[in-house]
Amino acid sequence: PLLLYSGLCQEQRKNSPRVPGHFVPKCDANGNFLPQQCSGSTGYCWCVNVITGVEIPNTRTPPGVTRVQCDENSCPEDWSRLGNRCFAFIDSPKTWSEAEDYCLFEGGNLASVHSNEENNFIQILTKEDTHEFPLTWIGGNDCIQSGFWMWTDGTKFNYKNWSKRYNVQDKRRTMHCLEMNYGCNELHKHTYLNPALFTCLFLVKN
Template sequence: MKLLTWSFLLLAMVALSRAAAAADATEAPEEEKTNDQGKSDVVKRAAPCNQGWTSINGRLFIYISTPMTWAQAERNCISLGGTLASVHSAQEYSDIQRLILSATSASKETWIGGSDAQEEGVWLWADGSSFGYSHWCQGEPSNGYKMQHCLQMNYSDSKCWDDHLCNVRLPSVCSTRK
């Protein structure tokens, strides 16, 4: 009788574990973060191809309106299954600008995945792809104060690229492969 009871309990535990795993797979977990004012910012995780992602040139992109530092934005993109976006052509840059414009009705300064924090003047994409295309503003990258190591897009009236202080809070664009 005891063996039968233990067998039933074991089967019930396995069934509950499988049900919980299935629920986790279908619901995107939330990650709670605290901002500088001590308020909670809840960031909803989502699997790529979910609502909000836009297909551009064989990759998926999403605009994140929550202002974050570059590192926080990259960590958030990773939690979504991607990285801060890399840009590989003028057309792709224009498409990403349209994505931001459609989400905000403006051309906001926004983090993308370029950084030279590892070595001054050597720009790398967070996704590891080649940094072959650039759209720097005139006089950029300037490395002002010798501390500007992160790439923002839509800078100035020219809507070009600027190296910026990484601890500034901006919206961001994430990308991932399909």
């Protein structure tokens, strides 16, 4: 089952003191920050990174001045966009479950892959950071039923590029998770307890 996600914005709201004049951020339905934040006490408005809530420079406007149009369609700093999806390669080994939790906190999931283009795009991200093609966790898993594969972001499992050296129907383990860069560009399953680097993604509005 997919994990419930409480975004950083929701956490800040819960922990904000309820005193007059103190700014409390506004959040979307996913727990992320709304792209434009305004202070009820001062009337100032500004644009923020929807994941971190950090103010975007040169976007703050005083009361009575036309507000900057905050862009909801861009990826945060250090994330890379392909189509309507933002990807980030995380060069910090974690188990598969820890990696998924990290991606959830960032507002997304471990990456799902639906084409050779996306597979190659993620490969490029991993090589840019490490100068090689390290084994990298992505969001494929057969947690519910051995041999029945799904993505943690709920999208259809419609891309398969299994390593020829790995038997995808091997059901000796009760849970497998998906790594990429096995044999350069292939996918293979692995025990979810092994630490590995990983790639997160989230969707942006068209």
